[in-house]
Amino acid sequence: MATPEDLVELGRIVSAYGVRGMIKVQPHSAQESILLNVNEWWLARLSRSGVQQEPHRLVRVSRVREHAGSIVAQLEGCDDRDQAEALKGTSVFVSRAGFPSASDDEFYxxxxxxxxxxxxxxxxxxxxxxxxxxxxxxxxxxxxxxxxxxxxxxxxxxxxxxxxxxxxxxxxxxxxxxxxxxxxxxxxxxxxxxxxx
Known part of the structure; x- marks a missing residue:
């Protein structure tokens, strides 16, 4: 699948969560509801200055929920803690076209x-x-x-x-x-x- 041109960085994977391959994501803004409602994320590593270090890759989210100001998620194919830890520092992107519709008085x-x-x-x-x-x-x-x-x-x-x-x-x-x-x-x-x- 081609990488969408409208990707928006919404957070960063900060650690593994538990022993079954779940990850913990720190959202960048108060609009973490996007991560909770979209089941296709794009991952890529960025340098400290924001330069992309690798191509985006598509991952599917099988479970996701809020947890103490962050998001925890299970990605398909990420089955153990070592795989989840290897994702630490990776940025999470979502296609703007995939955002849920905002209400009339709300804006992304x-x-x-x-x-x-x-x-x-x-x-x-x-x-x-x-x-x-x-x-x-x-x-x-x-x-x-x-x-x-x-x-x-x-x-x-x-x-x-x-x-x-x-x-x-x-x-x-x-x-x-x-x-x-x-x-x-x-x-x-x-x-x-x-x-x-």
Whole structure:
């Protein structure tokens, strides 16, 4: 089977679990429900810098459940603790096309990355804040990490940088009170967060 082009890394195998070949996976985000609801995972080893060290390989999940903030799973063909331990450090990917449908008011973080964010705080109309680079969880809610954008001297949209040449960042709480509008199809998010915050 060809490797899907829409793979999303959702976690990493951290250890064997028990003596019958089960593995323990630490999910990367609060959306571990994907790993619980998809029975085909793709595994690959990544270097510390995130460079893929081997081709993805498809594995089928025969059992999976939550366990103390992590996921434990039985993979077909992984029948003993030694086989499970050999998978330690391997990243777990799932095809985005295989994600369960999200409800109308929920979004997968991977879909928010790359969206343009506009501030509606100014009465003169929406102002471009930038692009979502990352989404994190601060314990209470998700946070959008937005790389700031604005118009350059030629009037073209460009990333804004600080004195050291780093792209400026703005953090926006991803809660209904501040982010009332998300259109994944149009890759557009609107927030009441001020542009000059």
């Amino acid at each position: 973080w991977v879909d928010l990355i790359g969206c343009s964010v506009f501030s509606t705080a100014d009465s003169s109309g929406p102002v471009l804040l930038g692009l979502v680079r990352e989404v994190s969880d601060n314990g209470a809610h998700a946070v959008l990490h937005i790389d700031r954008q604005g118009l350059d001297e030629q009037g073209k949209v460009a990333f804004l940088t600080d004195d050291k040449g780093r792209v400026k960042e703005i953090l926006v709480p991803f809660v209904q009170a501040h982010v009332p509008f998300v259109d994944i199809q149009q890759k557009r998010i609107e927030t009441d967060w001020p542009a000059d915050f």
